[in-house]
Amino acid sequence: MQLSEARPLLGIMVTELMRQLPFANSDFYKRLTQFGLQEGLHVFVFSPNRIDWDRFTVTGYTYIPESREWITNLFPLPTLIYDRCFFSTKDSYHQYRSHVSKLRTKPEIRFLGYGLSGKWEVQQILQKNDYLLPYLPETHFLTNGHDLLHWLNKSNEVFLKPQGGSQGRGALHIQKVMSPDDRMRYIVKGRNARNLPIHRHFKKFEACWYWLRGLIGKRPYLIQQYLTLQSKKGTAYDVRSLVQKNGKGLWETTGMAVRSGKPGSITSNLHGGGTAEDVTDFLTREFGATQAETLIAELTLLSNLIPPVLETHHGRLAELGIDLGIDTLGRIWILEVNSKPGRTIFARMHDKKARSKSIANPIRYAGFLLHKKLS
Numbered sequence: 001m002q003l004s005e006a007r008p009l010l011g012i013m014v015t016e017l018m019r020q021l022p023f024a025n026s027d028f029y030k031r032l033t034q035f036g037l038q039e040g041l042h043v044f045v046f047s048p049n050r051i052d053w054d055r056f057t058v059t060g061y062t063y064i065p066e067s068r069e070w071i072t073n074l075f076p077l078p079t080l081i082y083d084r085c086f087f088s089t090k091d092s093y094h095q096y097r098s099h100v101s102k103l104r105t106k107p108e109i110r111f112l113g114y115g116l117s118g119k120w121e122v123q124q125i126l127q128k129n130d131y132l133l134p135y136l137p138e139t140h141f142l143t144n145g146h147d148l149l150h151w152l153n154k155s156n157e158v159f160l161k162p163q164g165g166s167q168g169r170g171a172l173h174i175q176k177v178m179s180p181d182d183r184m185r186y187i188v189k190g191r192n193a194r195n196l197p198i199h200r201h202f203k204k205f206e207a208c209w210y211w212l213r214g215l216i217g218k219r220p221y222l223i224q225q226y227l228t229l230q231s232k233k234g235t236a237y238d239v240r241s242l243v244q245k246n247g248k249g250l251w252e253t254t255g256m257a258v259r260s261g262k263p264g265s266i267t268s269n270l271h272g273g274g275t276a277e278d279v280t281d282f283l284t285r286e287f288g289a290t291q292a293e294t295l296i297a298e299l300t301l302l303s304n305l306i307p308p309v310l311e312t313h314h315g316r317l318a319e320l321g322i323d324l325g326i327d328t329l330g331r332i333w334i335l336e337v338n339s340k341p342g343r344t345i346f347a348r349m350h351d352k353k354a355r356s357k358s359i360a361n362p363i364r365y366a367g368f369l370l371h372k373k374l375s
Helices: 025-037 090-104 119-126 147-153 207-214 277-286 289-314 343-351 352-370
Strands: 010-014 042-052 057-064 069-076 080-084 138-140 157-162 173-177 182-193 196-203 219-226 237-245 251-260 275-278 321-327 330-338
Touching: 010 025, 010 069, 010 289, 025 057, 025 352, 057 207, 069 275, 080 157, 080 219, 080 321, 080 352, 119 219, 119 330, 147 157, 147 173, 147 207, 147 219, 147 237, 147 289, 173 207, 182 207, 237 289, 237 352, 251 277, 251 289, 251 343, 251 352, 275 277, 275 343, 277 289, 289 321, 343 352
Parallel strands: 010 042, 010 080
Antiparallel strands: 042 057, 057 069, 138 219, 157 173, 157 219, 173 182, 182 196, 237 251, 237 321, 251 275, 321 330
16 A cells, blocks of 8 residues: 555554454544545554564554455554553553653654543642632542541541543442441442452451452552432433544533443443433433533533643643533532543434544644644
C-alpha cells in the first residue's frame, strides 16, 4: 500500500493483545479511520512495542473501506498520536511509559492529549479549585487495617477502589452491621479484579482485613466515604458526561447519560452488566421535572468546569469521561474522571448523534492541532 504524502499521519496508540488483530475496539478505530480520510488524515493503529527506534518507523494496521479489511504496513512515526492504551500489568505500563517518554521528546510529534494519572492525583488537582471542593467525597489512601477500622467505627460503611482501576473492577463496599444476635459483623460487597461479583461476611474485623489484603495484594487502594447513590428502586446509578475538544480546540459536552447497575451491584458500570438511559427521562422520574432541570444544569456546569481545571495542572487533554453521582437527597458528587473514555453508553442508548460526534471530535481536534502553532 502506498501512503499519500499529502495526508498527515494520525496514529492511534493501543495496547497489544493476544488476538488476531493486536488491538481491541477495532470497530471504533475503523470509524476513526474512515472519518479521518474524509478530513484529510491517514489514520492507522499501532502498538508502541512495534516501534523501530533505529529507523523511526512502526508496524501498524490501517483499515481499507473498499475491501473492508485491516492490513499491516510499515509507517513513519506519526505526526499526531491518539493515546488509547490500557494496561493489565505493571510491566506493560512501564514498557509503555518508556516509549511515550521517547515520543514526547520529538518536537515533530504531537499527542492529542496526555493520559491522566491515577484517581488520587486527579482528586488532588480538583481539590485545588474552591468551587469543585464541595463536590468531592472525602478520600484517602488505604495504608493499613487501623485506618479502615477507624472509618468503619466512624460511619459504619466505606467504599474502597483501586487507585488505577477502571470499569468497576476491584470496587468494594464494606459495612459494619449488628447481627440479630447482637454481634458485630463485617460485610463486603463488590467486584474483584476480573469484574466478578463478591459477597462475603466476617464475624471479626481481623478476618475481614486479612481476606481483603489477600484480595488487594500490592495494588494501591483508596478509601472513600460511602455515598448513597441509588435510585428509588435501589439500583446504583451515576451520570457519565463525555466532554471533548472540537475542531476549534474548545471543550464541549458531546453527550450525557445515566448508567444503572444490575440489582445488588454497588457500581453502575456497563461492563458489570449495567444499562444506559437518557439523563432527562431518568432524573425526571427520580426527582420530578423541576429538580431534574436544576440537576442537569449543575451537571453541565461541572462538565464545563472540570476539563480546564485538570488541564491547567496536568497538561494537554483531548477528552474526558466524567462520572458524577447524585445521592438520595439530590446532592451531586464528582466520582471519577477518565482521560480515555469509551463510547459504549451511546451505542447502548442508540444515540447516533452523540456517537458520531464522539468519533468525529478526536479527528477534528487532530486537524486543529496540525494547524496550530504550539508554544
